[in-house]
Amino acid sequence: MKVLVVDDEQTILETVETKLRREGFTVFTAESAEEGMRIFRQAKPDLLVLDVMLPSRSGLDLCKAIRRDSKVPIIFLTARASEEDRIAGLDIGADDYIVKPFNLGELAARVKAVMRRSGIENPQEVIECGNIRIDPKTHEATIDGRSMNLSPKEFALMYFLAKHQGQVFSRDTLLDRVWGPESFVSARTVDVHIRWLRERIESSASNPQRLVTVRGVGYKFIG
Amino acid sequence: MKVLVVDDEQTILETVETKLRREGFTVFTAESAEEGMRIFRQAKPDLLVLDVMLPSRSGLDLCKAIRRDSKVPIIFLTARASEEDRIAGLDIGADDYIVKPFNLGELAARVKAVMRRSGIENPQEVIECGNIRIDPKTHEATIDGRSMNLSPKEFALMYFLAKHQGQVFSRDTLLDRVWGPESFVSARTVDVHIRWLRERIESSASNPQRLVTVRGVGYKFIG
DNA sequence: GCAAGTGTTAACGATCTCTTAACCGAATCT
DNA sequence: AGATTCGGTTAAGAGATCGTTAACACTTGC
Numbered sequence: 001m002k003v004l005v006v007d008d009e010q011t012i013l014e015t016v017e018t019k020l021r022r023e024g025f026t027v028f029t030a031e032s033a034e035e036g037m038r039i040f041r042q043a044k045p046d047l048l049v050l051d052v053m054l055p056s057r058s059g060l061d062l063c064k065a066i067r068r069d070s071k072v073p074i075i076f077l078t079a080r081a082s083e084e085d086r087i088a089g090l091d092i093g094a095d096d097y098i099v100k101p102f103n104l105g106e107l108a109a110r111v112k113a114v115m116r117r118s119g120i121e122n123p124q125e126v127i128e129c130g131n132i133r134i135d136p137k138t139h140e141a142t143i144d145g146r147s148m149n150l151s152p153k154e155f156a157l158m159y160f161l162a163k164h165q166g167q168v169f170s171r172d173t174l175l176d177r178v179w180g181p182e183s184f185v186s187a188r189t190v191d192v193h194i195r196w197l198r199e200r201i202e203s204s205a206s207n208p209q210r211l212v213t214v215r216g217v218g219y220k221f222i223g
Numbered sequence: 224m225k226v227l228v229v230d231d232e233q234t235i236l237e238t239v240e241t242k243l244r245r246e247g248f249t250v251f252t253a254e255s256a257e258e259g260m261r262i263f264r265q266a267k268p269d270l271l272v273l274d275v276m277l278p279s280r281s282g283l284d285l286c287k288a289i290r291r292d293s294k295v296p297i298i299f300l301t302a303r304a305s306e307e308d309r310i311a312g313l314d315i316g317a318d319d320y321i322v323k324p325f326n327l328g329e330l331a332a333r334v335k336a337v338m339r340r341s342g343i344e345n346p347q348e349v350i351e352c353g354n355i356r357i358d359p360k361t362h363e364a365t366i367d368g369r370s371m372n373l374s375p376k377e378f379a380l381m382y383f384l385a386k387h388q389g390q391v392f393s394r395d396t397l398l399d400r401v402w403g404p405e406s407f408v409s410a411r412t413v414d415v416h417i418r419w420l421r422e423r424i425e426s427s428a429s430n431p432q433r434l435v436t437v438r439g440v441g442y443k444f445i446g
Numbered sequence: 447g448c449a450a451g452t453g454t455t456a457a458c459g460a461t462c463t464c465t466t467a468a469c470c471g472a473a474t475c476t
Numbered sequence: 477a478g479a480t481t482c483g484g485t486t487a488a489g490a491g492a493t494c495g496t497t498a499a500c501a502c503t504t505g506c
Contacts, residue, residue, distance in 0.1 A: 095329060106407060113399055139391040139437045151463055152439030152493095189465055191483065206484095213483070215473070374452055411494090412454055418495070429495095438462070438493065 003111065004028045004045035006036035006062065007077065008055055016049065019104045020111065021182050033062040040066060047115060049107075052078040073114045077102070127162045129223030132201065134159050148200045153178075157193050161211070161221035170218040194219055226334065227251045227268040229259035229285065230300065231277055239272065242327045243334065256285040263289060270338060272330070275301040296337045300325070350385045352446025353433075355424065357382050371423045376401075380416050384434070384444035393441040417442055 003025045007013050010031070017027045028043045030036035033054045040048070048066070050059040063074055073095040095114045098107060127134045134141045134155075141148040141158055150158060160178050161169070169177075171187035179185055194211055202208050210222050226248045230236050233254070240250045251266045253259035256277045263271070273286060286297055298319045319333050350357045357364045357378075364371045364381055373381060383401050384392070392400075394410035402408055417434055425431050433445050 095326075095332075103407070109395070109399070109407070112395060137391065138389045138443060139440050153464070185464090186466065188467090188483090192465075192485085195484065195486095215482070376453065408453090409455060411456085414494070415454075415496085418497095436494070 001047075001115065002026045002028065002043055002045040003047045003049060004030065004036065004039055004043060005049040006030045006033065006054065006059065007049075007051040008032065008053075009051075012051075012077075015104065016107065019108055023108045023112075025111070026181060033059065036062055037065060046072065047111060048072055048074045049111070050074055050076055052076055075107075075110060075114060125163075127159065129162055129165055129221075132162065132223075134162055143201055150197075150200070153193055154196055157190075158197055158221075161219070162223065165221050165223040168214045168217050168220040174218065190219070224270075224338065225249045225251065225266055225268040226270045226272060227253065227259065227262055227266060228272040229253045229256065229277065230272075230274040231255065232274075235274075235300075238327065239330065242331055246331045246335075248334070259285055260288065269295065270334060271295060271297045272334070273297055273299055275299055298330075298333060298337055348386075350382065352385055352388055352444075355385065355446075357385055366424055373420075373423070376416055377419055380413075381420055381444075384442070385446065388444045388446035391437045391440050391443040397441065413442070 003020055005013060005016050005020070005027060006029070007016070008031050013029050013031065017029055020027045028039050028045060030039050036048075036050070039045075048063075050063060052059045054062070059076065063076075066072065066074070075096045075098060077098055096110050098110060125136070131144045132141070133143075136159060139155065141150050141155060148158075157174065157178050160174070171190040174190050175183060175185055175187065194213075198208055198211050201210055212220050212222060214220060224247070226243055228236060228239050228243070228250060229252070230239070231254050236252050236254065240252055243250045251262050251268060253262050259271075259273070262268075271286075271289070275283060277285070286299075289295065289297070298321060300321055319337050321330060321333060348359070354367045355364070356366075359382060362378065364373050364378060371381075379401050380397065383397070394413040397413050398406060398408055398410065417436075421431055421434050424433055435443050435445055437443060
């Protein structure tokens with residue numbers, strides 16, 4: 001889930017970024033409206049956090065510009081608690097409003113709340129391939145109807161591979177997409193998790209049929 | 224799903240009515256507290272949208288009067304963002320709060336959110352799963368026919384989990400949807416309430432069968 | 447005002463999970 | 477064949493998460 005934060009104060013930018021990353025979001029930052037617009041187009045974030053007061057072009061302008069193309073949810077930050085700001089923001093189509101200085105936990109909570117309201121939650125599809133079934137809603141992975149009892153990482157990895165069955169992923173790619181772009185983890189860690197997954201879904205450990213190694217490249221799951 | 228909107232400004236009344244109708248609600252409108260009370264009794268709406276400032280009798284008074292008879296969810300509209308209003312409203316038993324002028328989409332979203340939180344999607348539905356029965360009308364939860372003697376929060380949490388049985392919810396989501404979006408409570412608070420619920424419905428405390436922990440994610444109830 | 451009940455938080459320990467490093471064998475390259 | 481790279485496996489320690497309890501503030505009803 002990608003969030004773009006636009007604010008001209010570096011310290012705010014950094015603390016917000018850290019907090020949101022810690023909450024599991026992929027965070028992009030920009031220090032001006034122009035930069036924000038550019039990154040918005042490139043990164044296609046799922047939610048925006050905009051400072052109302054920006055040096056050249058105001059956050060409200062940026063909001064207007066973005067609203068022409070997109071219905072992405074927007075949360076405003078403002079130093080003043082003035083009514084005009086609030087009014088202008090909500091009129092333009094902001095989804096929420098936070099007055100600086102704000103509590104970081106509150107910001108994170110609002111980001112999540114807005115996402116939930118806007119119905120952007122992860123599409124939570126059930127994945128079935130052969131005798132394996134993975135339901136992210138109940139967070140249950142079963143093989144032949146029996147629970148696989150996966151740990152969080154195992155579940156995430158299994159879900160990702162099953163969702164893109166057949167496709168090969170390098171260890172680095174898996175780290176990026178399953179562990180998250182923030183994680184600084186040795187690539188060999190993936191091997192260990194693959195091993196644990198094989199223990200659950202492969203009948204013959206020495207000859208994997210479904211979690212297949214592609215030597216020199218990575219791993220893939222065959223449904 | 225019926226919504227009653229009470230506001231003395233006709234323009235607001237009309238735009239809100241149009242929007243909510245478009246969203247699939249059956250809308251009733253009133254321009255004064257007295258009229259609102261009358262229509263409330265007749266139409267029995269599932270949710271109220273009340274302006275705080277009304278000519279003769281204030282929206283807060285109307286809210287109080289209605290609260291004596293009913294637990295219908297109420298969303299307040301106010302021109303001022305003052306804290307006192309907010310506090311007064313939430314004290315009386317409002318479910319949410321919107322500052323005028325507001326974004327119509329936001330209003331619709333909040334109406335839906337409040338309905339979801341209040342569990343009104345299927346108004347006052349009795350939930351039964353296995354030997355557990357939860358009746359929100361009488362506010363009674365029984366297991367094997369014996370009352371579980373739940374506190375208010377315990378009841379709300381139990382009801383929510385039972386209503387969405389099988390589905391996993393993070394602590395944050397539970398806080399948002401059971402405690403409400405305005406509450407800033409430590410996530411670990413959920414643990415304690417889960418523990419208390421387990422005391423009532425689990426035979427073996429060390430090995431929960433129904434209120435299951437999904438490590439790294441949250442909790443779910445298995446019916 | 448007092449007592450009982452309720453909700454929240456902090457702390458600690460127990461448990462589970464993740465990561466790393468090391469070693470070994472298998473595959474690949476020269 | 478020998479060297480080298482790559483992947484499999486294991487175990488141990490670090491780290492995160494969860495369960496549980498107790499203390500406290502707060503509310504409610506008597």
